[in-house]
Amino acid sequence: MGIMPNSFIQQLEFFEARNSAWTSAAPNIGLTPGQMTTLVSLTTAARATYNAMQIQHEQSKNSTQQWYDAITALREKGADYLKAIKAYAATTNNPNVFTLAVIPPPKSPTPTPPPSTPTSLTATLLNNGAIKLDWKASVAKGTAFSVWRKLAGQPSFEQIGLASSDATFTDDTLPVGGGGGGGPDSQGGVWYQTRAHRLGQSSEFSEPIFVRFGNVAGGSESEGGDLKIAA
Secondary structure (H helix, E strand, O other), rough: OOOOOOHHHHHHHHHHHHHHHHHHHHOOOOOHHHHHHHHHHHHHHHHHHHEEEEEEEEHHHHHHHHHHHHHHHHHHHHHHHHHHHHHHHHHOOOHHHHHHHOOOOOOOOOOOOOOOEEEEEEEEEOOOEEEEEEEEEEOOOOOOEEEEEEEEOOOOOEEEEEEEEOOOOEEEEOOOOOOOOOOOOOOOOEEEEEEEEEEEEEEOOOOOOOEOOOOOOOHEEEEEOEEEEOO
16 A cells, blocks of 8 residues: 555645654655755645635636526526516517517417317117217317207207217107107107317217107117117
8 A cells, every 4th residue: 555645635635744744854764955845845835726726616616606696587587578578569469579579479379170070979769768869079178069959840950958078968858749740659750960069169060860760670760870779
């Protein structure tokens, strides 16, 4: 193991701890007074530069913190002013504000597409004479479905209800007997279709299905759709 330490600061401290003893005993340890003068001078210079380095290092840390504080204050205040410019442009409805401020205008929001059109509309005849409708569609958050019906003899479809989120609806308002031949116990039938709605936009109408009531197998039949008989 060597006598001299490995690190620079330990080497400096090593000679600082011995310079006085070596100077006093120089002739007796094989050194001359001139050599000790040189060694003490080098030790003093090394200590001075180390101390200066420590001061600079501390100053550098302080400067780094000052830079961080300054840029943080600038960023936060600048962000407030950018908000003020954008608010002024919006209030005055003047896009030239962004040109004068040399900043890009906000991007136009990507238009939200309308909801997808419901598909695979089917009907199930329940024991109480009501008709349960089911269909396939995206049920993204905020989606609702309007249900439309046209009885035999009616000129057009009319909305009979809304289904929120769930792609199913039960029509228990079918007229009995009359109603243009649209009742479950008549020889007529009824048309159904659905439509999706979300964020103020509407899909196309689904393909309509026709449910016929009469003396056919199972008591009912559908055209363009699937009518099931509830057990």
